[in-house]
Amino acid sequence: VVTLTALVSAYAQLDRVDQAKELFDAMPLRNVVSWNAMLQGYAIEGRAGEARKLFDSMPCRNVVSWTAIVSAYGHAGLVEEAQRAFDLTPERDMACWNAMVATLAEHASVEMTRAIFDAAPEKNVVAWTALIKASATRCCAREAFRTFKLMDLEGIYPDDVALASVLDAAAGAASLAEGRAIHSAVLQSGGGCDSNFVLSTALLNMYSKCGQLETARRIFEDMDWRSDVTWNAMILAYAENGRGEEAIHLFRLMQLEGLDPDEASFVAVLSACSHCGLVHGGQDHLLSLVQDYPSVVNLQHYACVVHMLARAGETARLAG
RNA sequence: ACGCGGAUUACUGG
DSSP: OHHHHHHHHHHHHTTOHHHHHHHHHHOSOOOHHHHHHHHHHHHHTTOHHHHHHHHHTOSOOOHHHHHHHHHHHHHTTOHHHHHHHHHHOSSOOHHHHHHHHHHHHHHSOHHHHHHHHHHSSOOOHHHHHHHHHHHHTTTOHHHHHHHHHHHHHTTOOOOHHHHHHHHHHHHHHTOHHHHHHHHHHHHHTSSOGGGOHHHHHHHHHHHHHTTOHHHHHHHHHHOSOOOHHHHHHHHHHHHHTTOHHHHHHHHHHHHHTTOOOOHHHHHHHHHHHHHHTOHHHHHHHHHHHHHHOGGGOOHHHHHHHHHHHHHTTOGGGGGO
16 A cells, blocks of 8 residues: 555656556555545646545545645635635644645735734744745735745744745846845855755846846856756846847757757747847747747747837738 | 645736
């Protein structure tokens, strides 16, 4: 049971929910952990209907099951359902409270998020991070910074996740002074920025949005492993800072590294062409996009090209 | 063996 449950959980975490379900159905015996692992698979993908069905058919439940169903509703954007499940949860622990805070952080107002946060009997760095995110994603950077400082005053040490979230606020507001202060906190927080590529990408992005292209580039160079998001952020950094040729160059390098450009990569490179008036480059990349990567095409790509051609006065080509 | 928070997107703005 333990081994098979671990496998179900692994599939669930790798977004192979349907494989997880196959295995789950084939298990001769299941305990509450097995059920929870399966439930979690649906929760991650926000498949609330299936999660609910499974939850209802569970022979027994514990607080982990309840947290998973709250989270499933949360990821699906069903705030009232999440709230109802949360209210029904017996013996709520911190993770359960955090799941509810996170749900409101993503789908409700900062005020509502703060209300549930304040009501929680205990707060750890996860709850604080969710509250920071509520402000950061709604362009309330000042409030995100305030929350971050409050957390520090409470004696809670920011981890990489918290730091990346508050960096996001600094990037959104293009607050270089705050961004640098957080960067110092990153350096103080131990591992430094080499240890975590997500955090490094957040730093890179913050400097780029603050117009500090060279600093962003230095962070990019210093990283020993770069995810696709890292590459996209760097390409976009060149695009947004008016260096279209270099954006295109980096886009090529990314492919030479064996990475497949995704939707965001093309948005970045096409917006570089648009901003810098590189009409031919834009057309070439659009062609490559629809021919070689048709599955990632979206409207944003066409918007880039339409603006680019319109600005170049090539109204005749807009039809194509 | 199971549950909670994190980075890039043409959207805006300056």
